[in-house]
Amino acid sequence: xxxxxxxxxxxxxxxxxxxxxxxxxxxxxxxxxxxxxxxxxxxxxxxxxxxxxxxxxxxxxxxxxxxxxxxxxxxxxxxxxxxxxxxxxxxxxxxxxxxxxxxxxxxxxxxxxxxxxxxxxxxxxxxxxxxxxxxxxxxxxxxxxxxxxxxxxxxxxxxxxxxxxxxxxxxxxxxxxxxxxxxxxxxxxxxxxxxxxxxxxxxxxxxxxxxxxxxxxxxxxxxxxxxxxxxxxxxxxxxxxxxxxxxxxxxxxxxxxxxxxxxxxxxxxxxxxxxxxxxxxxxxxxxxxxxxxxxxxxxxxxxxxxxxxxxxxxxxxxxxxxxxxxxxxxxxxxxxxxxxxxxxxxxxxxxxxxxxxxxxxxxxxxxxxxxxxxxxxxxxxxxxxxxxxxxxxxxxxxxxxxxxxxxxxxxxxxxxxxxxxxxxxxxxxxxxxxxxxxxxxxxxxxxxxxxxxxxxxx
Amino acid sequence: xxxxxxxxxxxxxxxxxxxxxxxxxxxxxxxxxxxxxxxxxxxxxxxxxxxxxxxxxxxxxxxxxxxxxxxxxxxxxxxxxxxxxxxxxxxxxxxxxxxxxxxxxxxxxxxxxxxxxxxxxxxxxxxxxxxxxxxxxxxxxxxxxxxxxxxxxxxxxxxxxxxxxxxxxxxxxxxxxxxxxxxxxxxxxxxxxxxxxxxxxxxxxxxxxxxxxxxxxxxxxxxxxxxxxxxxxxxxxxxxxxxxxxxxxxxxxxxxxxxxxxxxxxxxxxxxxxxxxxxxxxxxxxxxxxxxxxxxxxxxxxxxxxxxxxxxxxxxxxxxxxxxxxxxxxxxxxxxxxxxxxxxxxxxxxxxxxxxxxxxxxxxxxxxxxxxxxxxxxxxxxxxxxxxxxxxxxxxxxxxxxxxxxxxxxxxxxxxxxxxxxxxx
Numbered sequence: 015x016x017x018x019x020x021x022x023x024x025x026x027x028x029x030x031x032x033x034x035x036x037x038x039x040x041x042x043x044x045x046x047x048x049x050x051x052x053x054x055x056x057x058x059x060x061x062x063x064x065x066x067x068x069x070x071x072x073x074x075x076x077x078x079x080x081x082x083x084x085x086x087x088x089x090x091x092x093x094x095x096x097x098x099x100x101x102x103x104x105x106x107x108x109x110x111x112x113x114x115x116x117x118x119x120x121x122x123x124x125x126x127x128x129x130x131x132x133x134x135x136x137x138x139x140x141x142x143x144x145x146x147x148x149x150x151x152x153x154x155x156x157x158x159x160x161x162x163x164x165x166x167x168x169x170x171x172x173x174x175x176x177x178x179x180x181x182x183x184x185x186x187x188x189x190x191x192x193x194x195x196x197x198x199x200x201x202x203x204x205x206x207x208x209x210x211x212x213x214x215x216x217x218x219x220x221x222x223x224x225x226x227x228x229x230x231x232x233x234x235x236x237x238x239x240x241x242x243x244x245x246x247x248x249x250x251x252x253x254x255x256x257x258x259x260x261x262x263x264x265x266x267x268x269x270x271x272x273x274x275x276x277x278x279x280x281x282x283x284x285x286x287x288x289x290x291x292x293x294x295x296x297x298x299x300x301x302x303x304x305x306x307x308x309x310x311x312x313x314x315x316x317x318x319x320x321x322x323x324x325x326x327x328x329x330x331x332x333x334x335x336x337x338x339x340x341x342x343x344x345x346x347x348x349x350x351x352x353x354x355x356x357x358x359x360x361x362x363x364x365x366x367x368x369x370x371x372x373x374x375x376x377x378x379x380x381x382x383x384x385x386x387x388x389x390x391x392x393x394x395x396x397x398x399x400x401x402x403x404x405x406x407x408x409x410x411x412x413x414x415x416x417x418x419x420x421x422x423x424x425x426x427x428x429x430x431x432x433x434x435x436x437x438x439x440x441x442x443x444x445x446x447x448x449x450x451x452x453x454x455x456x457x458x459x460x461x462x463x464x465x466x467x468x469x470x471x472x
Numbered sequence: 473x474x475x476x477x478x479x480x481x482x483x484x485x486x487x488x489x490x491x492x493x494x495x496x497x498x499x500x501x502x503x504x505x506x507x508x509x510x511x512x513x514x515x516x517x518x519x520x521x522x523x524x525x526x527x528x529x530x531x532x533x534x535x536x537x538x539x540x541x542x543x544x545x546x547x548x549x550x551x552x553x554x555x556x557x558x559x560x561x562x563x564x565x566x567x568x569x570x571x572x573x574x575x576x577x578x579x580x581x582x583x584x585x586x587x588x589x590x591x592x593x594x595x596x597x598x599x600x601x602x603x604x605x606x607x608x609x610x611x612x613x614x615x616x617x618x619x620x621x622x623x624x625x626x627x628x629x630x631x632x633x634x635x636x637x638x639x640x641x642x643x644x645x646x647x648x649x650x651x652x653x654x655x656x657x658x659x660x661x662x663x664x665x666x667x668x669x670x671x672x673x674x675x676x677x678x679x680x681x682x683x684x685x686x687x688x689x690x691x692x693x694x695x696x697x698x699x700x701x702x703x704x705x706x707x708x709x710x711x712x713x714x715x716x717x718x719x720x721x722x723x724x725x726x727x728x729x730x731x732x733x734x735x736x737x738x739x740x741x742x743x744x745x746x747x748x749x750x751x752x753x754x755x756x757x758x759x760x761x762x763x764x765x766x767x768x769x770x771x772x773x774x775x776x777x778x779x780x781x782x783x784x785x786x787x788x789x790x791x792x793x794x795x796x797x798x799x800x801x802x803x804x805x806x807x808x809x810x811x812x813x814x815x816x817x818x819x820x821x822x823x824x825x826x827x828x829x830x831x832x833x834x835x836x837x838x839x840x841x842x843x844x845x846x847x848x849x850x851x852x853x854x855x856x857x858x859x860x861x862x863x864x865x866x867x868x869x870x871x872x873x874x875x876x877x878x879x880x881x882x883x884x885x886x887x888x889x890x891x892x893x894x895x896x897x
Contacts, residue, residue: 094821098703235871262870267816267825270591270746271860272870278577278584291705291817298707298817302732302743326636327707327817330732 083127084120084390086112086380087147088158089140089168090373095265096135097290099320100160100183104373105130106361108158110353111377121384128377129153133164135264135290137237140164144171154390155179155383157376160369161289162186162204162238163264169197178395180379182372183339186237191429193421196392198399198413198432200372200379202339202439204238205429208245210337210439211285211313214458216253218283224311224469226282231259232272232296233287242287266292269299277305285313293317294327301330308333310471313441319367319451332447333470336454339368340408341438342462343452350407365452375406400432408437443467485573485864494568498532498561505531505539506887512543522549525887526557533560569862578862583739588861589854590740594750596853598812600846601753602826603833604760605804611777611840612797613667615682620805620830621823622693623659627651627806628813628822629697632708644711648752648810655806659799662689667798671791690823698820705817710745749811756807757846764842773797777840825874832877836884838894847892852877 088108091101112128120126129151131143140163147153148171156172156179159165165184172179173194181189181199185207190199202210218224229250233239239261247257258279260272266288273296276284284305286293293315300306307314307330314334318324324331341347343365346354350366353374357366380395382404387394400416415421415430424430440462442454455465485491509527513520526549530538538557547553570579577584606620631647639646666685675681713731718724728735735741764770775783776793784790809823816822833852837844859876863869884891 093698093703094705094819098705098819102702102704259867260870261867263874265821266870266873267822268595268856268873269870270595270743271588271857274584274587274591274861275577275866275869278581291819294705294707294817299743299815302745303741304733323704327705329707329709 083125085127085153087153087156088130089133090158091135091160092132093134097317099323100369103367103370107370107374108377110356111374115381135161137163137167140167144168148175148177155380158373159184163236165189166237172196176392180376182376187429190431190433193431200434202437204241205245208242212249214441228256228281229283230276230281231285233261234264235261239287269296273303283311286315289317298328321451335443338440338442340371342456353407364450371407379404487572491568491572501535502528502532526554529557533557588857592854592857594746596850597750597753600849602808603830603845605801606830607834607845609801618686619689621827622690623655623802623805624809624826625823627809628818630654631810631813632706651806651810652803656799656803659802663795663798694820705819707817708813710814711748745814752811832881838891841893844893
């Protein structure tokens with residue numbers, strides 16, 4: 015059909031009608047989208063939660079400025095390919111800290127406003143949202159953070175702008191080893207995590223009697239996965255255990271071909287270092303192929319602690335061993351118990367994942383530092399953080415290696431710079447399908463043991 | 473020792489030089505054949521449509537030993553000749569690989585090779601179903617739908633929510649049918665509102681408009697789903713647990729099934745969810761082909777894809793066929809998602825890599841060709857499985873998965889831009 019150069023009146027009317035309906039449909043879809051978005055609103059790719067109470071209105075502009083909220087930024091992966099389970103736990107936890115502080119009168123007499131942004135677990139995205147937090151939202155400090163790649167990228171932005179950051183979960187050693195004055199961390203170091211993994215494997219072999227000569231490591235190609243795999247391989251080698259590493263992109267879905275290679279290696283144990291849905295996909299597909307956690311001892315990634323998501327995505331995940339950061343539930347202090355009560359009330363979850371505890375502490379730490387500094391000046395906040403003693407849900411948090419006690423002076427590796435030295439790391443095991451992670455059996459180390467490990471495939 | 477900074481990397485080729493020389497041979501003589509052959513054929517005033525592609529493949533196969541006779545005799549280059557040369561190239565490639573890395577699992581372990589091949593075929597069938605909808609839309613509307621991955625995602629989401637959240641315990645077919653209805657409806661409404669103006673000549677730059685409007689739909693569907701269903705991954709339970717069977721009864725050496733797996737000849741092991749997804753894909757392919765070749769509407773769709781104006785003269789309304797094609801294409805993507813939500817963890821962004829892979833497949837198979845899309849899916853599935861299984865470096869093998877398809881795409885665009893079954897431009 016050849017369109018006429020001079021459309022008839024009827025044709026023009028038809029066109030107008032089509033344009034009208036198209037515009038109406040767009041408007042309707044936009045309205046539906048806006049109506050259905052969860053509150054607090056997700057706008058574009060950034061989630062912002064106004065955790066503050068409204069500042070009291072006053073007549074004088076100066077007084078208004080004095081009452082303006084103190085803004086703290088927070089990083090969390092809330093979309094794929096990030097570990098959304100980690101991000102959502104942090105998103106639910108950090109406002110609890112903000113609300114508690116505001117309920118106690120805020121910071122320096124001003125309300126605290128928490129701005130949470132979605133990093134998607136991607137370094138480039140982490141850089142962009144950190145820039146935005148600092149230069150657009152004018153935050154005085156930043157907490158949270160889940161992925162090492164994001165931490166590695168975000169620390170550069172924070173350093174360039176002189177804004178203090180307390181990372182909750184990123185593990186990569188270089189985040190602290192570069193010794194930036196602004197960067198603090200609650201999470202364990204990659205190298206320490208690897209050491210725990212290897213000590214656990216050694217314990218299984220030497221104390222429990224599991225025959226382990228070859229370990230397959232399935233890692234993601236990130237600043238978390240690669241260094242942990244390298245260090246784990248090195249440490250296993252010292253024990254005379256061979257390690258074969260397979261790496262995948264973050265968020266990978268299809269593992270069938272790589273699982274055939276894993277099977278051909280005939281491993282005695284499998285360690286998964288893939289976060290997010292990639293980790294879930296691998297474990298379940300391995301289970302489908304007959305080398306899952308019910309067939310071969312498997313140390314699953316800590317995203318497996320998000321019980322609901324884990325059992326939905328990995329129905330055959332029973333007997334997974336999982337590394338857990340933070341104190342076991344029987345050792346929770348008052349801060350952790352109070353937090354857990356509020357967290358349960360808000361989310362309906364039975365347990366708080368370690369990501370949630372660390373994120374909660376990161377915000378409270380920053381708030382305490384601002385209070386002790388009596389200022390929002392970055393240098394003052396950094397000084398306060400260096401000298402802080404904070405009773406958090408993870409225990410008593412300090413940063414003993416700092417400008418007054420440098421790694422060189424303390425005779426320590428630079429990675430210990432501004433690093434919380436005492437995070438508790440345990441290994442738990444799901445021993446019933448559908449079990450909540452809080453009820454998972456703590457099997458290692460002996461001091462935190464609540465039951466014996468179930469060893470499969472022997 | 474390792475490459476770069478990966479001290480744990482291992483498994484290098486024992487004689488990498490052999491493989492390197494083979495690749496160099498292919499590249500050099502392929503380029504020589506591809507460049508010089510059409511010039512010689514043109515000088516002799518002969519048919520040159522296949523000269524570049526044929527010359528490249530024939531040159532890559534035997535180098536000067538095949539090119540010189542070709543240039544002297546200048547026979548008609550037909551598909552058979554290209555097929556034989558292509559088989560030779562593949563044979564030389566495999567031989568060089570086997571000589572270079574004799575201990576590689578793909579060389580030394582026959583069972584492993586068969587398993588990987590089976591994996592590749594199964595996932596390739598599923599990829600094919602994914603790409604069918606995209607190529608159907610392109611063949612009728614001339615539009616590449618950038619929202620294809622999101623229809624795939626919605627198909628899986630609807631199936632999951634129907635069978636796990638809204639009607640727990642409902643048979644999977646309910647979820648699958650619901651996903652078909654939802655994706656077909658969204659496709660229908662979207663086409664009527666946003667793509668119909670394309671067919672009536674109201675849009676000044678239809679190509680750009682189609683890209684933008686389908687991109688817009690993709691973003692809308694992705695974030696709308698995230699707002700409704702959250703970004704947490706979900707997964708449907710396996711649709712049909714297999715009964716426990718062994719044939720023969722005492723050993724199961726021919727066939728053995730457990731609820732989650734089927735093992736054939738003690739060698740080929742296919743997980744239940746993949747098997748059922750591939751079976752569903754084959755059934756849908758058969759149904760689609762029957763629809764297109766044995767119903768009036770299907771024939772009308774094919775007629776519009778061949779010549780819109782001639783079809784209109786014959787009494788077929790091209791606009792209605794546009795709507796039907798887009799809705800059907802969306803439904804096929806949704807169906808593909810519905811069958812795979814029991815295989816992969818599902819989240820609002822799950823469609824992005826699926827769509828990218830579908831684009832590779834339809835270009836490989838030939839834009840607008842249904843058999844091409846299916847064959848392209850198989851090729852991509854097998855190449856991915858082979859690449860992942862055979863690349864010596866274990867630390868890289870799976871990380872390169874997205875690259876394997878792209879290598880194939882690049883080669884096809886270089887050698888045969890119309891794809892395997894594409895129409896001549």
